[in-house]
Amino acid sequence: MIIEDYYARLDGPRPLDGLELVEPDVAFLFALPGHEVSGTDRDDLKAYIEGRPPVGRKHQVLRRSRDGDLEMVYGIVTEGDGRGTGSFSAVALLSSDRRVARYQAFFHPTFALFPLPAGGAV
Template identity: 50%
Template sequence: MAAPGPREPSATHRKGAVMTLRTYMASMDSDHPERTLDLLEPDFRFLIALPGSEVTGESKEDFAAYIAGRNPKDRSHEILRHSRDGDVETVYGVVTEGGRYTGSFLSAAVISPGGLLSRYQSFFTTSFELVDWANDGSRA
């Protein structure tokens, strides 16, 4: 059986529209990451895999608890690649703290018809770069 081909994007997911994951990352990096909750469906489910641990949740409230316990330390997500296929968005990039590289991430999300994140999965590693980062190479 052949794998299904790409789906036609709905009006919410048309090519050229602002990617919800880009908005999510910018919000998480802002001075008010709690505003990210406005981008999530009430029954939002997530998995964030970090070296040696995983954070999971099954609601917007669970994600609020994750944000409250997070220590951003001048953290920034620099997106190097992004794509969209129907209701799924993916991004790949690097994380910096104070401008110094700390690791890379690959994240994907299912976007609801209303344009909100309904599911989110992210993997972060400090030991591998899928795409070279064109910076000065500084490491934390």
């Protein structure tokens, strides 16, 4: 799945590699605690990625679904020590070129459908 590949690249050693999977005019919205981040192109998404603090977080996808050009994932975010810091759900609408054209993600630090790990591997 494209959205899962995007998260793997985002969490990898070169986070900007994920931009190869999005359209130049990608529209996105991230609903984060207390604020939202949105943009209308790849440069906006690049600025968001570059502005993130350098931490060892990982998006661990626990569930995934695809229906035609729509991909959806649900997972938890963990730090390098395995401690869960929240849950996320994300939806991506793919273009005919199989790139992300529209992207919406929600993150919450305390509510999760599955228990957040206290530490160690998930």
